Amino acid sequence: MAACGRVQLLLLLLTAQCCFVLLVAGLRPPASVNLHPPLIAINRPLKAGAAPNGGNAGAASSVSQPRRSGGWKLAEEEACREDLSRHCPKHTWNNNLAVLECLQDTKEVNISADCNHVSFLFSPDILVYKCLFNHKFEEAMSEKCRDALTTRQKLIAQDYKVSYSLAKSCKADLRKYRCNLDTNLPRAREARLSYLLLCLESAVHRGRMVSGECQGEMLDYRRMLMEDFSLSPEIVLHCRGEIEAHCSGLHRKGRTLHCLMRVGRGDKGPIDNLCQNALQALIQSADPGADYRIDRALNEACESVIQTACKHIRNGDPITDASSTLSCSETPADLTINCVPHRLDPVLYRKCQNDASRLCHTHGWNETSELMPPGAVFSCLYRHAYRTEEQGRRLTRDCKVEVQRILHQRALDVKLDPELQKRCMTDLGKWCSEKTETGQELECLQDHLEDLVSDCRDVVGNLTELESEDIQIEALLIRACEPVIQSHCHDVADNQIDTGDLMECLVQNKHQKEMNDKCAVGVTHFQLIQMKDFRFSYKFKMACKEDVLKLCPNIKKKVDVVICLSTTVRNDTLQDVKEQRVSLKCRRQLRVEELEMSEDIRLEPELHDSCKKDINRFCSAVSFGNAQVIECLKENKQHLTHTCHQKVFKLQETEMMDPELDYQLMRVCKQMIKRFCAESDAKNMLHCLKQNKNSELMDPKCKQMITKRQITQSTDYRLNPVLRKACKADIPKFCQNILNKASDDNELEGEVISCLKLKYADQRLSTDCEDQIRVILQESALDYRLDPQLQLHCKDEITHLCAEEAAAQEQTGQVEECLKNNLLKLKQEACKKEVLNMLKESKADIFVDPVLHTACALDLKHHCAAITPGRGRQMSCLMEALQDKRVRLQPECKKRLQDRIDMWSYAAKVAPAEGFSDLAVQVMTSPSKNYILFMIVLAICTLFLVGLLCGRITKRVTRELKDR
Known part of the structure; x- marks a missing residue:
C-alpha cells in the first residue's frame, strides 16, 4: 500500500513537471481574462476541522481513495520529519490533511526547502491544477499529461468533492441554500458538479449572496465544462453520431460544443432529441450567458469586439447583444439558439422572476427540479408583455424591457x-x-x-x-435609421416602451434629408407588410378594432379595412347623420393611415396591380416615393389602359373631395397652406388655394400644382365637389342628355360644364350654380387649358394660329384673345362654335372677359360703379357709355369694346339658332328684318286665301254619322 501511495506522489511530481514545461514555454492565459479567483482565496491554509468528514476525504487528490485506505503518510517523508517534530503536534501525524494544514500554517522560512516542496506537490488546492487546466489544449501539452488532467476533470464532474478547493469554498453556501441531494436517489453519495452549479447559480440569480471564494471556484469549473465536451457523459453517449458526422477534428477549446450547437440550430442537419437535451443540460449547468469568460470560444472570437465596442462593460457581465463582427456574432447566436432563453439570460431572470411567478405560476422558476417545457415561461412572459391596461395584468416595466431585448435579438436571425x-x-x-x-x-x-x-x-x-x-425588434432597421431617429424621432425613441409611435414617426419623416436608402427601403417594406393584415398596424388595430368587428367583419387586409371604414365615414358625412358610426379615435387614426397610403402607390395594392403595365410603360424611370408614380399616371391619363384609367379617375374623385389625401399637392404647397389656409377646413383646402393662386406671395411651384388640379377639375363636374353641390338641380335639368351617355369611371371632357356655361349666358341658372360657373368662366378665360372642349376642338388652330401665345409660361388669356381675333380664319365648325360660345359668355358678364375687364377697369369705376355686377348689366352700361358722345372712355377700353361689339355682330350672323327665342332675336336684329317679316305675313295670307277659295277638302257626312 505504501508503494501505491508513492506512485501517486510520483504522478503529482510528473504533473508538476508538465506545468513547469508549459511555464518555461511561455504559456500564459490571455491578459483580458481573469480566470482565477483572488490568490488569498485559493491559497488560504486548510483548517484543522476540515479533514475528518467524508467530503474532505475524497478531496485529497484524483487518487484520494487509495490514500484513505492505504498506509502512506506525509509524516513518514524524510524531508519533513524534522519540521513536523518542531511545528506539528504528534497526534496529527496520522492525518495527512492535518499535517498539510500544519505545514501551511508555518512560515516558509521555518520549513526546509525539501519539505516545502513535498507539501506543495501534495496539496490538492494548489495552483498547479488550475494552471494545467487552463493550458490543457495548448500544443506544448503532452498527450499523457492531457489525458491525466481529463481523468481528474471527469472525476470532479462526477463528484465535485474530488476538488477539495471547490468543496471547501462552497461548503457553507451549499448548506445555506440546502443544495443537498436526496439520499434516496441512486448514487446519491456522488454529488454531480452540475447539480452543485445549478443550485448555487439559482441562488445567485435570485439575488442571494454567495461567497466570492465559491463564485470564483464555480467560474473555473463552469469554464472547464464548456471547454471539453468529454467531461459530460451524456454528451459523449447521446451525441456520438453528430460529433462523428459533423464535428470530427474539433475537440479543442469548446469547438465541439459550438459545432453541436450549430447542428442543433439546423445549419448542418437534424439533431437527435436526446443529444439536444444533453446539450441544453450542459449549457444550463455552465451558464455561459452569465459571463462571457466561461466560454473560451466566445471569448477568443469576440476579443476584439470586447476591447472596442464593449469596453464599457465590466468583466463578468452577461451576454446581452448578439450584434458584432460576423465571427463573433455566430458564437453567442449558438448559445442563444440552443438554450431556453430565461435559463441563458441571468438579467432576464433577475428582472422577471416575480412576474413569472405572478403571471405564469412558475414558483421556484429556474430551479433544478423544474419540469416545464422549454420556452414555456418566456412565451408566457411575452404574451403578457404587450397587453393593454384593459386586457388585464401586465409585466412590470423592467421585465418588459428585458423581454423586448430578447425579441430584438431574435429578429436578427430566424434561428434565434x-x-x-x-x-x-x-x-x-x-x-x-x-x-x-x-x-x-x-x-x-x-x-x-x-x-x-x-x-x-x-x-x-x-x-x-x-x-x-415595438419596431425596435427590427434591430437592423433601427440601426439603419439612426440618423433620422436622432434628428426627428428622439422623443419617442427614448421611451423604453414603444407603442407604434417610432414607426409612425419614421413614416412621417421618410423624405427628410437625414433619411438614407436603407432606412427608406426598410420603412417602406414594413408599410407594405402592414397592408397584408390590419393587425400589423398596432395603433390602427388598437384604435379601430371594435369598429372593424362591428362595421367590417371578416375583412383582414388593411387596405380593405381602410376603404370600408372611410366609405362608412364618407356616407355618414354626406347624409348628415347625427352620430357617426365610426368612433372618433378610429376616425383620427384612419386619417393617419389614409395619408400614409397616399404617399406610395404600392400601399394601394388594387391601384398598383391595375396599373402595373402603365407604370412600366410611362413611369419606369420614376421612383415610388412622394406619390411620384401616381402623379405620373395622372399626367398620362389619356393614354392609360381602360382599367387603370378608371382607378385613377376614382382616386382623383376621392382626392378632390378630400384634398388632404392629395400627397403631392399637400407636399408642394405645404408652406402656402400655412400662409393662406391655416384656418381652412381640410375639405376646402384646394378651394382656398385657388382663391389665393394669383397672390404675389404665392410660391410658383405651388401655383403650378394648383393649375394642374384646376385642369383636372375642368374635365368633369364630378371632380369639382363645390360645383357639383351648387348645381345639383341645374345639371339634370339642363344637361340630362349628356348625363345619359356618361359612365361612372370616365371623364365627360368638360361637356357638362360647357352646357352650364351656355345656360349662364342665357341667365337661366340658379343663383348658387351661377356663382360657381362665373368663377369657372373667369378662370378658363385666363387659361385655355381649363376649357377641355376648347382644347379638344381647337387643338390644330391653337397650334397654327396661336403657338406663341400657347407657349407662354404664364397664361393670362392671350390664347383666347388670339382665337377671337382670328375668328374669321377658323375653318373647323366645332372650333368656331366654341369661340362663339366664349363671346356669348363674355357678353353676359364682363368679369369673364379678363382682357376687356382689365382695359375698362377705370371706366367701370367711374361710369358704372352703381351698377350691380352680373347678368350683363355692367357690359350694357359700358355699351351705353360708348354710344353717348358726352362720355369719354379710355382709348384702350374704347378700342377693346368696339372690337367686342364687332365680334358679337359677326357671331350673331353666323351662330345657328338653338331655339324659337334665338330665331326671333336673330330676325329682329337682322338688317333685313322688314323683308323677312313681309315674307312671313305674305305666306300666312296666301294660305288663308287658298282655303277660302278652294273650299273644304274633306267629304261631308250626315248628322247621324256625327252623333253616332
Whole structure:
C-alpha cells in the first residue's frame, strides 16, 4: 500500500513537471481574462476541522481513495520529519490533511526547502491544477499529461468533492441554500458538479449572496465544462453520431460544443432529441450567458469586439447583444439558439422572476427540479408583455424591457427563435433559400405571408404584430435609421416602451434629408407588410378594432379595412347623420393611415396591380416615393389602359373631395397652406388655394400644382365637389342628355360644364350654380387649358394660329384673345362654335372677359360703379357709355369694346339658332328684318286665301254619322 501511495506522489511530481514545461514555454492565459479567483482565496491554509468528514476525504487528490485506505503518510517523508517534530503536534501525524494544514500554517522560512516542496506537490488546492487546466489544449501539452488532467476533470464532474478547493469554498453556501441531494436517489453519495452549479447559480440569480471564494471556484469549473465536451457523459453517449458526422477534428477549446450547437440550430442537419437535451443540460449547468469568460470560444472570437465596442462593460457581465463582427456574432447566436432563453439570460431572470411567478405560476422558476417545457415561461412572459391596461395584468416595466431585448435579438436571425424555425423550416427552404444575409429570412417570410403553411403563417403573423408595436425588434432597421431617429424621432425613441409611435414617426419623416436608402427601403417594406393584415398596424388595430368587428367583419387586409371604414365615414358625412358610426379615435387614426397610403402607390395594392403595365410603360424611370408614380399616371391619363384609367379617375374623385389625401399637392404647397389656409377646413383646402393662386406671395411651384388640379377639375363636374353641390338641380335639368351617355369611371371632357356655361349666358341658372360657373368662366378665360372642349376642338388652330401665345409660361388669356381675333380664319365648325360660345359668355358678364375687364377697369369705376355686377348689366352700361358722345372712355377700353361689339355682330350672323327665342332675336336684329317679316305675313295670307277659295277638302257626312 505504501508503494501505491508513492506512485501517486510520483504522478503529482510528473504533473508538476508538465506545468513547469508549459511555464518555461511561455504559456500564459490571455491578459483580458481573469480566470482565477483572488490568490488569498485559493491559497488560504486548510483548517484543522476540515479533514475528518467524508467530503474532505475524497478531496485529497484524483487518487484520494487509495490514500484513505492505504498506509502512506506525509509524516513518514524524510524531508519533513524534522519540521513536523518542531511545528506539528504528534497526534496529527496520522492525518495527512492535518499535517498539510500544519505545514501551511508555518512560515516558509521555518520549513526546509525539501519539505516545502513535498507539501506543495501534495496539496490538492494548489495552483498547479488550475494552471494545467487552463493550458490543457495548448500544443506544448503532452498527450499523457492531457489525458491525466481529463481523468481528474471527469472525476470532479462526477463528484465535485474530488476538488477539495471547490468543496471547501462552497461548503457553507451549499448548506445555506440546502443544495443537498436526496439520499434516496441512486448514487446519491456522488454529488454531480452540475447539480452543485445549478443550485448555487439559482441562488445567485435570485439575488442571494454567495461567497466570492465559491463564485470564483464555480467560474473555473463552469469554464472547464464548456471547454471539453468529454467531461459530460451524456454528451459523449447521446451525441456520438453528430460529433462523428459533423464535428470530427474539433475537440479543442469548446469547438465541439459550438459545432453541436450549430447542428442543433439546423445549419448542418437534424439533431437527435436526446443529444439536444444533453446539450441544453450542459449549457444550463455552465451558464455561459452569465459571463462571457466561461466560454473560451466566445471569448477568443469576440476579443476584439470586447476591447472596442464593449469596453464599457465590466468583466463578468452577461451576454446581452448578439450584434458584432460576423465571427463573433455566430458564437453567442449558438448559445442563444440552443438554450431556453430565461435559463441563458441571468438579467432576464433577475428582472422577471416575480412576474413569472405572478403571471405564469412558475414558483421556484429556474430551479433544478423544474419540469416545464422549454420556452414555456418566456412565451408566457411575452404574451403578457404587450397587453393593454384593459386586457388585464401586465409585466412590470423592467421585465418588459428585458423581454423586448430578447425579441430584438431574435429578429436578427430566424434561428434565434426556435418556434419560428421549427414551424417555418419547409417554407424557409421553399421561398427563402437564397436569403442568407442577417434579417433577410424574416423579411422573406413576411413577403410570402399568403403562401406560407398555416402554422408558419401564424407564427410570422404574431411576430409581425409584435414588431408593429415595438419596431425596435427590427434591430437592423433601427440601426439603419439612426440618423433620422436622432434628428426627428428622439422623443419617442427614448421611451423604453414603444407603442407604434417610432414607426409612425419614421413614416412621417421618410423624405427628410437625414433619411438614407436603407432606412427608406426598410420603412417602406414594413408599410407594405402592414397592408397584408390590419393587425400589423398596432395603433390602427388598437384604435379601430371594435369598429372593424362591428362595421367590417371578416375583412383582414388593411387596405380593405381602410376603404370600408372611410366609405362608412364618407356616407355618414354626406347624409348628415347625427352620430357617426365610426368612433372618433378610429376616425383620427384612419386619417393617419389614409395619408400614409397616399404617399406610395404600392400601399394601394388594387391601384398598383391595375396599373402595373402603365407604370412600366410611362413611369419606369420614376421612383415610388412622394406619390411620384401616381402623379405620373395622372399626367398620362389619356393614354392609360381602360382599367387603370378608371382607378385613377376614382382616386382623383376621392382626392378632390378630400384634398388632404392629395400627397403631392399637400407636399408642394405645404408652406402656402400655412400662409393662406391655416384656418381652412381640410375639405376646402384646394378651394382656398385657388382663391389665393394669383397672390404675389404665392410660391410658383405651388401655383403650378394648383393649375394642374384646376385642369383636372375642368374635365368633369364630378371632380369639382363645390360645383357639383351648387348645381345639383341645374345639371339634370339642363344637361340630362349628356348625363345619359356618361359612365361612372370616365371623364365627360368638360361637356357638362360647357352646357352650364351656355345656360349662364342665357341667365337661366340658379343663383348658387351661377356663382360657381362665373368663377369657372373667369378662370378658363385666363387659361385655355381649363376649357377641355376648347382644347379638344381647337387643338390644330391653337397650334397654327396661336403657338406663341400657347407657349407662354404664364397664361393670362392671350390664347383666347388670339382665337377671337382670328375668328374669321377658323375653318373647323366645332372650333368656331366654341369661340362663339366664349363671346356669348363674355357678353353676359364682363368679369369673364379678363382682357376687356382689365382695359375698362377705370371706366367701370367711374361710369358704372352703381351698377350691380352680373347678368350683363355692367357690359350694357359700358355699351351705353360708348354710344353717348358726352362720355369719354379710355382709348384702350374704347378700342377693346368696339372690337367686342364687332365680334358679337359677326357671331350673331353666323351662330345657328338653338331655339324659337334665338330665331326671333336673330330676325329682329337682322338688317333685313322688314323683308323677312313681309315674307312671313305674305305666306300666312296666301294660305288663308287658298282655303277660302278652294273650299273644304274633306267629304261631308250626315248628322247621324256625327252623333253616332
